Amino acid sequence: GAVVSQHPSWVICKSGTSVKIECRSLDFQATTMFWYRQFPKQSLMLMATSNEGSKATYEQGVEKDKFLINHASLTLSTLTVTSAHPEDSSFYICSASDRVTGELFFGEGSRLTVL
Amino acid sequence: QKEVEQDPGPLSVPEGAIVSLNCTYSNSAFQYFMWYRQYSRKGPELLMYTYSSGNKEDGRFTAQVDKSSKYISLFIRDSQPSDSATYLCAMSGAGNQFYFGTGTSLTVIP
Numbered sequence: 001g002a003v004v005s006q007h008p009s010w011v012i013c014k015s016g017t018s019v020k021i022e023c024r025s026l027d028f029q030a031t032t033m034f035w036y037r038q039f040p041k042q043s044l045m046l047m048a049t050s051n052e053g054s055k056a057t058y059e060q061g062v063e064k065d066k067f068l069i070n071h072a073s074l075t076l077s078t079l080t081v082t083s084a085h086p087e088d089s090s091f092y093i094c095s096a097s098d099r100v101t102g103e104l105f106f107g108e109g110s111r112l113t114v115l
Numbered sequence: 116q117k118e119v120e121q122d123p124g125p126l127s128v129p130e131g132a133i134v135s136l137n138c139t140y141s142n143s144a145f146q147y148f149m150w151y152r153q154y155s156r157k158g159p160e161l162l163m164y165t166y167s168s169g170n171k172e173d174g175r176f177t178a179q180v181d182k183s184s185k186y187i188s189l190f191i192r193d194s195q196p197s198d199s200a201t202y203l204c205a206m207s208g209a210g211n212q213f214y215f216g217t218g219t220s221l222t223v224i225p
Contacts, residue, residue, distance in 0.1 A: 004158075006158065031211065032211040034213070043203070043215065043216075043217040043218050044159075044203075044215055049211070049212075051211075091156065093158045093159070095158075095159075095213075097211055097213075101164075102147050102207070103147075103149070103161065103164050104149060104161070104205065104207070104213055105161055106151070106158040106159045106160070106161070107158050108157060108158045109156070109157060109158040111156065
């Protein structure tokens with residue numbers, strides 16, 4: 001099956017620094033990529049939807065200046081957590097929609113710990 | 116009413132049992148139906164992808180879609196301890212929005 005690569009899988013950073021997470025579709029072109037946040041034993045929480053070449057659409061309550069999303073190509077989207085604080089510590093997951101089949105594939109997730 | 120309803124469980128079954136997981140939905144425009152398996156601290160893995168109504172089988176897994184009842188199911192035959200995970204249903208229509216169930220936590224006891 002199609003693969004979505006997410007990197008890094010685990011990152012620890014100091015409070016106030018910025019962290020970038022990459023999401024790549026490896027063998028298909030993704031018209032749309034999605035970013036989620038997931039707390040332990042809870043369901044996925046959609047943060048934003050990004051379409052290649054246009055600005056991301058953020059869900060209500062998600063700060064767009066804090067969670068910068070760039071979708072520069074049909075295979076790459078990035079999420080930058082700016083000026084991270086301990087409350088930003090979470091599991092972040094991306095997904096990509098195959099523009100041909102419509103299937104949705106997820107990355108392996110990135111665990112962010114802010115000290 | 117939520118777009119997609121899924122019983123969160125938890126569901127606990129003995130090894131070898133047949134597991135039935137279900138979701139209901141309210142939007143008749145949904146055409147694409149997916150089931151994902153998520154292990155702890157991992158991203159969801161696509162198990163089954165179905166377009167419109169009908170059945171689809173892949174090994175021990177069978178997905179059923181009943182659009183008239185707005186009801187989808189995932190059956191796992193001969194369940195194994197390695198099937199213990201959270202199972203998410205998801206669906207979408209013609210656009211690029213996906214709607215998820217809350218996930219059902221399954222434990223298969225050896």
